[in-house]
Amino acid sequence: METGSYHDVRYIRLNNTPNHASLHAQLRAMEGAEAALVTASGMAAISTALLSVLSSGDHLLVQNGLYGGTHDFIAGDLPKFGITSTSIDATDPSSWEAHLRPNTRAIYVETMTNPLLQLADYEAVAEFSRRKGLVSLIDNTLATPINFRPIERGFDLSLHSCSKYLNGHSDIVAGAVLGREEWVNRVKHRLDHLGGSLDPHACFLLSRGIKTLALRLRAQSQSALEIARFLEKHPAISRVNYPGLESHPQHAGPGSSSSALVEC
Known part of the structure; x- marks a missing residue:
């Protein structure tokens, strides 16, 4: 052999x-x-x-x-x-x-x-x-x-x-x-x-x-953004760290690739 x-x-x-x-x-x-x-x-x-x-x-x-x-x-x-x-x-x-x-x-x-x-x-x-x-x-x-x-x-x-x-x-x-x-x-x-x-x-x-990653991540990303927006407006929450929020200091990204990431 x-x-x-x-x-x-x-x-x-x-x-x-x-x-x-x-x-x-x-x-x-x-x-x-x-x-x-x-x-x-x-x-x-x-x-x-x-x-x-x-x-x-x-x-x-x-x-x-x-x-x-x-x-x-x-x-x-x-x-x-x-x-x-x-x-x-x-x-x-x-x-x-x-x-x-x-x-x-x-x-x-x-x-x-x-x-x-x-x-x-x-x-x-x-x-x-x-x-x-x-x-x-x-x-x-x-x-x-x-x-x-x-x-x-x-x-x-x-x-x-x-x-x-x-x-x-x-x-x-x-x-x-x-x-x-x-x-x-x-x-x-x-x-x-x-x-x-x-x-x-x-x-x-x-x-x-x-095999289900794309489907799961799309739903998870949508849910995460909705949750982040909700929490950002909640009076008991002082700060939310989430790049998809416009309030995040790096929302626009330090470079073009970072912006592409946030917008996905």
Whole structure:
């Protein structure tokens, strides 16, 4: 019997069963990515991607106001691997250069921060990364590929907690890494060693959930805007953080891509 490489063996920990392959193709098509990889959770996707992009002695630029789990990993765990980071205002591209160091290797943002729903100047992040030779990573969980496709905007890696909108049924925990094949392959190599693979049955359930994503997200977005408008007018509510509201400081977006996101 002829075999290709170690990664051709149908071994579940390597995320290469037929269920994995089918789901990877589905995710690639959704976000227009060269490659896709599913993981055991969103944090598995985030932590493994960062540990694949960064090494001891490297420096990372991160958007302020990140999801708590991501912030804790970057601020609390990465320093133990010799990796440092600096928070930046992701809406102010003119301020980023001052935070660069000779060992800066990557920049990390979220499409909408969790939970305050702050935006970033996405096209500026991608352009800055290309110009400075950085790897650009974005957590696209809250927008999903329905509302925003970071790869088309020039990002190297797009990350997801699939447990939320992509699956939509609250019956699995999963994550995903999408983007340039070169970087996704590096993440897969690290993931094979760290063991954060996704169960094949969970792959089937996630594929099922994705089929209704567009319908669900349209209804959820409409409901969220109505709820935000209602709460904004309620006398007991002092402030509502929702980019779809005209009162949100970034409603128009810091860049054209941000405006497109809000209007979806």
